[in-house]
Each structure stands twice: as structure tokens, then as C-alpha cells.
Amino acid sequence: MATVHKINEDLVKERQKCTFNVQELTYLLDGGEEVTKERREFENILRNVKELQDEVPEVYLSHKERYENAVRKTCILQNVRNDFEKKREVLSPRNIFRAGYAVIKDVSPFFLHNGMFVPTIIGQGTPEQQAEWLPKAKAMAIIGTYAQTELGHGTFIRGLETTATYDAKTEEFILNSPKVTSYKWWPGGLGTTVNHCITVAQLYINGKKYGIHPFIVQIRDLETHKPLPGIKVGEIGPKMGFATANNGFLGFQNFRIPRKNMLMKNAQVLKDGTFVKGMNEKLTYGTMVMVRVNIVSDSAFHTAMAATIAVRYAAVRHQSQLKAKEPEVQIIDYLTQQHKLFIAIATSHAFSNTYTWLYQAYLKVVEDLGKQKQDHLPELHALSCCLKATSSRDAGVIVEQCRLACGGHGYMASSNLPIIYGYTTAAITYEGEHTVLLLQTARYLMKAWMSALEGKVLAPSVAYLVDWLKSDKQRWQNTPEVIVKGFQHVAAGKIKDAFDAIQKHVKAGKDYEDAWNLASVQLIKASEAHSRAILCDGYLRETVRTSSSVSPSLAKVLNHLVQLYIVYWTLETAGDLLVYSNIGKDDIAVLKEKYEELLALIRPNAVGLVDAFDISDEILQSTLGSYDGRVYERLMEEAMKSPLNKEPVNQSFHKYLKPFIKKAKL
Numbered sequence: 129m130a131t132v133h134k135i136n137e138d139l140v141k142e143r144q145k146c147t148f149n150v151q152e153l154t155y156l157l158d159g160g161e162e163v164t165k166e167r168r169e170f171e172n173i174l175r176n177v178k179e180l181q182d183e184v185p186e187v188y189l190s191h192k193e194r195y196e197n198a199v200r201k202t203c204i205l206q207n208v209r210n211d212f213e214k215k216r217e218v219l220s221p222r223n224i225f226r227a228g229y230a231v232i233k234d235v236s237p238f239f240l241h242n243g244m245f246v247p248t249i250i251g252q253g254t255p256e257q258q259a260e261w262l263p264k265a266k267a268m269a270i271i272g273t274y275a276q277t278e279l280g281h282g283t284f285i286r287g288l289e290t291t292a293t294y295d296a297k298t299e300e301f302i303l304n305s306p307k308v309t310s311y312k313w314w315p316g317g318l319g320t321t322v323n324h325c326i327t328v329a330q331l332y333i334n335g336k337k338y339g340i341h342p343f344i345v346q347i348r349d350l351e352t353h354k355p356l357p358g359i360k361v362g363e364i365g366p367k368m369g370f371a372t373a374n375n376g377f378l379g380f381q382n383f384r385i386p387r388k389n390m391l392m393k394n395a396q397v398l399k400d401g402t403f404v405k406g407m408n409e410k411l412t413y414g415t416m417v418m419v420r421v422n423i424v425s426d427s428a429f430h431t432a433m434a435a436t437i438a439v440r441y442a443a444v445r446h447q448s449q450l451k452a453k454e455p456e457v458q459i460i461d462y463l464t465q466q467h468k469l470f471i472a473i474a475t476s477h478a479f480s481n482t483y484t485w486l487y488q489a490y491l492k493v494v495e496d497l498g499k500q501k502q503d504h505l506p507e508l509h510a511l512s513c514c515l516k517a518t519s520s521r522d523a524g525v526i527v528e529q530c531r532l533a534c535g536g537h538g539y540m541a542s543s544n545l546p547i548i549y550g551y552t553t554a555a556i557t558y559e560g561e562h563t564v565l566l567l568q569t570a571r572y573l574m575k576a577w578m579s580a581l582e583g584k585v586l587a588p589s590v591a592y593l594v595d596w597l598k599s600d601k602q603r604w605q606n607t608p609e610v611i612v613k614g615f616q617h618v619a620a621g622k623i624k625d626a627f628d629a630i631q632k633h634v635k636a637g638k639d640y641e642d643a644w645n646l647a648s649v650q651l652i653k654a655s656e657a658h659s660r661a662i663l664c665d666g667y668l669r670e671t672v673r674t675s676s677s678v679s680p681s682l683a684k685v686l687n688h689l690v691q692l693y694i695v696y697w698t699l700e701t702a703g704d705l706l707v708y709s710n711i712g713k714d715d716i717a718v719l720k721e722k723y724e725e726l727l728a729l730i731r732p733n734a735v736g737l738v739d740a741f742d743i744s745d746e747i748l749q750s751t752l753g754s755y756d757g758r759v760y761e762r763l764m765e766e767a768m769k770s771p772l773n774k775e776p777v778n779q780s781f782h783k784y785l786k787p788f789i790k791k792a793k794l
């Protein structure tokens with residue numbers, strides 16, 4: 129029987145102070161009581177699967193052992209999931225994603241199968257293609273990944289070099305990787321796990337290039353798992369994080385696939401080699417849009433994990449005295465600590481709220497596309513780009529801030545903060561590099577600005593540009609609503625400045641593309657400001673909406689958090705607000721006080737708020753952040769698992785140290 133330990137007394141007191149019902153907030157964050165129950169039930173089943181318990185912590189395993197252990201556990205996880213779903217509902221992707229952490233500890237080698245392979249078949253395949261591959265893929269009779277990036281190109285996908293040349297005689301495509309730079313590089317699971325992949329390649333028919341298209345390709349024998357003739361595949365080696373994701377490389381040499389393997393929902397190649405253009409060639413990029421939307425949710429979760437660890441630790445940890453002769457204080461009582469941590473909690477809420485409406489917008493566009501309507505696609509692309517960029521970047525900063533807030537112990541692998549950081553920081557690059565995505569949004573913003581100048585009606589997310597042109601700047605008030613307007617004024621002002629900078633360079637004789645490059649620092653700043661305005665506006669609106677349907681005590685706390693988020697960003701960007709809005713120095717002074725008041729209001733609820741994220745100890749995997757707060761005991765227990773502590777004298781003493789010391793003595 130597992131030993132039940134006493135909960136740390138500080139945490140007990142913190143939980144007694146909480147002014148709202150933690151469970152009510154958990155249900156809200158999960159999207160309803162049923163979702164929470166389903167999640168907990170599944171996590172509970174996993175907790176009791178003996179084979180999923182690691183005997184040796186993963187950090188002590190070799191690269192190879194770690195991977196093999198991850199595959200072993202992923203297969204068990206998948207079987208448990210299948211059994212669960214046979215009896216009950218299909219688990220929500222978010223619940224599966226969370227539970228995965230309890231099992232894999234890092235990134236699953238199947239991550240791309242569920243994250244991109246299956247969604248691409250759904251999003252890019254015709255009904256016939258879906259009927260052929262989806263049942264097998266969903267049942268994991270075939271395992272796949274998404275192979276787009278190459279050694280030479282990740283961002284500029286029109287420049288991809290893998291070729292798919294149509295042979296009308298045999299009704300096949302011939303895949304080739306002409307140069308070393310054409311090798312696929314990065315896809316998760318590609319190294320040694322998957323037997324299929326979506327390959328994005330340049331289509332050639334009769335010597336003419338038709339741009340990039342997705343192809344479904346079997347790369348390994350289903351029985352022996354050996355690479356098929358014409359395929360060169362392997363693993364790319366250790367990285368900063370993603371230790372068990374099994375990222376791989378892939379090259380083709382005259383590798384033939386049937387015509388039906390080109391995913392043809394958007395564009396088709398007929399038997400005789402006729403190319404039929406789709407409604408919009410950018411629909412080929414559809415899976416990326418979906419994943420960018422999901423990364424906002426992912427960022428919310430990583431921020432919640434880091435906040436849970438750092439807030440619980442800050443409640444347990446005592447260090448230094450505020451006043452002489454008084455006991456050492458809980459570090460959470462230092463205002464600077466609250467400044468580091470409470471924004472982490474609020475940011476997770478901001479991203480969860482943003483994901484809720486962004487995902488609905490995504491579903492609406494998918495529904496419209498089914499009816500051949502694409503009016504909202506450019507706006508969704510612009511929103512998903514800047515919100516993916518900002519949420520992943522903010523999450524990276526916050527996870528690192530939480531690590532620093534844990535002092536030396538935050539640097540321990542057993543705190544789990546290094547793994548969470550490795551994951552979070554990767555998301556800043558993958559699925560569209562940060563700067564590149566901000567520039568995509570900037571492209572949309574420049575067009576929106578031009579339309580605003582021409583008096584056209586704009587899409588809702590940029591409608592503030594019209595208001596800004598029409599009205600004088602609103603009289604400043606330190607209310608959340610007026611501050612959000614202030615963020616919109618900053619965005620509008622920066623968009624105008626970037627636009628004018630481009631025009632100035634063009635007038636001076638530069639090509640538009642060069643003018644764009646010369647203005648690009650201003651363009652990304654405009655995009656970031658737009659993103660912040662969207663985040664604050666959406667978070668505020670969602671909070672107002674939900675506040676009417678929750679208990680008054682919870683509504684109050686949610687209100688404190690959204691205010692904290694908005695005031696925090698006001699103070700962080702005060703310089704911009706002074707330039708572009710009517711805020712005055714005195715308003716900023718008042719907001720500094722307001723910020724300190726909000727920290728004090730949130731303080732008694734801090735532990736309750738992170739408890740409400742309801743992240744189990746198995747998922748958190750942290751000596752510093754466990755529910756019972758046994759920080760020091762756990763640190764010591766984990767240290768004792770080090771192989772170096774298994775023998776009193778390590779052999780290196782006899783081999784190297786002893787002769788070395790002897791020599792030094794002479």
C-alpha cells in the first residue's frame with residue numbers, strides 16, 4: 129500500500145485561506161464538470177497501471193534507452209486509451225494531451241501521429257482517401273508523421289526541394305531528394321517509430337512545376353519495420369529538449385507511390401496528368417493553421433504547470449526575514465515573488481480564454497470552407513499566426529521566470545522545470561518561426577490599414593483601426609475597458625507608423641519588398657501590439673461573459689486575475705501607451721498602486737488558483753510542486769536515485785583520483 133504523507137502545514141493554511149470553490153474553477157477551466165470527471169477517471173486508471181511506473185528516473189537512461197522506454201509506455205498508454213474509449217466517450221484531445229505527460233514525462237514519439245498525421249488526412253484527404261487511411265491511422269495500424277521541413281528550408285515552404293514527378297504511364301508519383309538540403313529534417317517520430325508519413329513535395333507534371341502538395345507515403349515495411357527500398361531514414365540526434373520525440377531525417381531515391389496517395393481534397397492530379405487547381409492554394413497549409421490554434425492551448429497548459437510548481441514551492445519555502453527577530457517568511461510573501469508568479473497564473477487564464485474563442489473561429493472557417501466560402505480565412509490565418517507567436521513566446525518567458533523564482537532548486541531536473549522549458553521554447557520555433565509568423569500577421573495588418581484608409585468595413589479583429597481613424601483618442605480612465613482601448617490605440621499607431629515607413633522607402637525609390645524589409649522591425653512591433661490588444665480584449669470579454677454564470681466569489685477572483693493581466697501589461701508597455709494613447713504619468717502612478725493592490729488581493733487565493741488547474745503529481749513530475757508540498761523530502765529521495773549514490777566509492781576514485789592526488793602530494 130502506498131504511504132500517505134502529511135500535507136505540508138503551510139499549504140494546509142494556504143488552502144484554508146482560499147475564498148472561492150476550487151472545484152468550481154476546475155470545472156470552468158476544463159469546459160464543464162463532465163470533462164473534468166472524464167479526465168480524472170482516465171488519469172486515475174493510468175495511475176494504477178504498474179507497467180507505467182518508471183523504476184529508474186528517465187534522466188539516468190541513455191538516449192537509446194530513453195527512446196525505447198517512451199515507445200513501450202506510449203503503446204501501453206494507447207491501449208489503455210482504446211479500452212477507455214470502447215466503454216465511454218472518446219477522450220477530448222486536451223485530456224489526452226495532459227495525460228500523456230503522466231506517462232511519457234517528455235514528448236511522445238507518437239506526438240505527430242495524433243497532432244498532425246491524422247488531422248492532415250482529415251483536412252487534406254478526399255472522402256475516399258479518408259475512408260482508406262483514417263480507420264487504420266486512428267486504430268494505429270499505421271503510424272505516421274508530418275514531414276515538411278527539410279535541411280535547407282523550414283520557413284519558406286515554397287522553396288522545398290523534395291520532388292514528386294507524375295508518371296502518367298504507371299499512374300504513380302516518383303519521389304526524389306535531389307540534394308542533401310532536400311532531406312526532410314525534424315519530423316517527430318520519423319527517426320525510428322513511424323511507418324508512414326505525410327510528405328510535402330514539389331509537384332512536377334510533364335516538366336512543369338505545380339507547387340507544393342501533401343502525399344501520404346509508406347516508408348517502412350509493416351512487418352519488418354525496415355526502410356523500403358529507395359528510402360533513407362534515421363534519427364537526427366540529441367536536442368535541447370524533445371528527448372523522446374524521435375525527430376528524424378528522410379530522403380527519397382526514385383521512390384514510387386500510387387497516384388491516389390496525393391491528398392486531393394484541395395487540388396487534384398487526374399489519371400492523364402491534368403492538374404486541377406483548388407479553390408485556394410494556401411489550403412494546403414491548413415494543418416499548420418490548426419496546430420497554431422492548438423499551440424495557444426498548449427501554452428496555457430505549460431504556463432499552468434510552471435505556475436503550479438513555483439507557487440506551491442513559494443508557499444512552502446521560507447527564506448530570510450522581513451523583520452529582525454521574526455521567523456523567516458514564506459517567499460510567497462515577498463512582493464517581488466508575487467510579481468513573478470501571479471502573472472503566470474493570469475497568463476494561463478488569458479491563453480485558455482483566447483483558445484476558447486479562437487478554436488470556435490477555426491471551426492467556423494472549416495465549416496465555411498466545406499461550403500466553398502473562404503471570406504474569414506485571411507483573418508483566421510493572421511490571428512492564428514500572431515497568437516501562436518505571442519502565446520508560445522510569453523509561455524517561454526514565464527516558464528523561465530518560474531524556474532528563477534524557485535532559486536537553485538528550480539535548476540534541478542527533478543523540479544521538472546527544465547523539461548517544461550525545453551518543450552515550451554521549442555514551440556516558439558516549430559509550426560512557424562516566431563518572427564516569421566508575426567510578419568505574416570503584419571502583412572494582413574498592412575492590408576487592413578489600407579482598407580481602413582479607403583473607408584472599407586473591416587473584419588472584427590481589426591475593426592478598431594476604423595474607430596481609431598474616426599475618433600479622437602478617448603479620454604483616459606484607469607478602467608479595464610479603457611485600457612484595452614489604449615492597447616488598440618498602441619496597435620493602430622504602430623500599424624500606421626510601419627505602413628508610413630514602407631511608403632517612405634517606396635517614395636525614396638525602393639522596391640516594395642526592400643521597403644518591407646527595411647520596415648520589418650516596426651512591422652513585428654505592430655504585430656506584437658495587435659496581438660496584445662487581441663489577448664487583453666478577448667480575455668476581458670470572456671471573463672465578463674463567464675462571470676455571470678459562476679458564483680460571486682469565483683467571479684470576483686476571475687476579475688482580479690483579468691485586471692492583473694491588463695494592468696501588468698499596461699505597466700510593461702507604459703512607454704508605448706504614453707506615445708500612442710491619452711494615458712498620463714499620473715494614471716501610470718495610480719496603476720502602479722492598483723497593481724500592488726491586486727497582488728495583495730490575489731495572495732490568499734494563490735495556492736487555490738494553482739490547485740484549480742488540477743494538474744496531478746504524476747503529470748507535474750516535480751519535487752517542488754507536488755500537492756503535499758514535501759519539497760525537501762522529495763528532493764532527497766530523488767537524489768538518492770542517482771546511480772552515483774548506489775556505491776560508497778566510485779571506481780573513478782581508484783582509476784583516476786587516487787593516482788592524481790598521490791602525484792599532487794609529491
Ligand SMILES: CCCCCCCC/C=C\CCC/C=C/C(=O)SCCNC(=O)CCNC(=O)[C@H](O)C(C)(C)COP(=O)(O)OP(=O)(O)OC[C@H]1O[C@@H](n2cnc3c(N)ncnc32)[C@H](O)[C@@H]1OP(=O)(O)O
Nearest residue numbers: 221222225243283284285410413422425426509558559560
Ligand atoms: C487541444 C490539444 C492540445 C494539443 C496541442 C498539441 C499541439 C502540437 C502538435 C504538434 C506538434 C508540432 C510539432 C512541429 C511541427 C512542425 O513544425 S510542422 C512544420 C511547420 N512549418 C511551418 O510552419 C512553416 C512556416 N512557413 C509558412 O507557413 C509559409 O511558408 C509562410 C511563412 C506562411 C509563407 O508562405 P508563402 O511564401 O507561400 O506565402 P506568402 O507569399 O508569404 O503569402 C501569400 C498569401 O498566402 C497567405 N497565407 C499564407 N499562409 C496561409 C495559411 N496558412 N492560410 C491562409 N492563407 C495563408 C498570406 O497571408 C498571403 O496572403 P496575401 O497575399 O493576401 O497577403
Ligand SMILES: Cc1cc2nc3c(=O)[nH]c(=O)nc-3n(C[C@H](O)[C@H](O)[C@H](O)COP(=O)(O)OP(=O)(O)OC[C@H]3O[C@@H](n4cnc5c(N)ncnc54)[C@H](O)[C@@H]3O)c2cc1C
Nearest residue numbers: 274275276277281282283314315316554558559560561563
Ligand atoms: C522541436 C521541433 C520539432 C519540429 N517538428 C517538426 C515536424 O514534426 N515536422 C516538420 O515538418 N517540421 C518540424 N520542425 C521544423 C520547424 O517547423 C522549423 O524549424 C520552423 O518552421 C522554422 O524553420 P527553419 O528551421 O527553417 O528556420 P529559419 O527559417 O531558417 O529561421 C532562421 C532565422 O531566420 C529568420 N527568417 C527566416 N525567414 C525570414 C523572413 N522571411 N523574414 C524575416 N526573418 C526570417 C527567422 O526569424 C530566424 O530568426 C520542428 C522543429 C523543432 C525545433
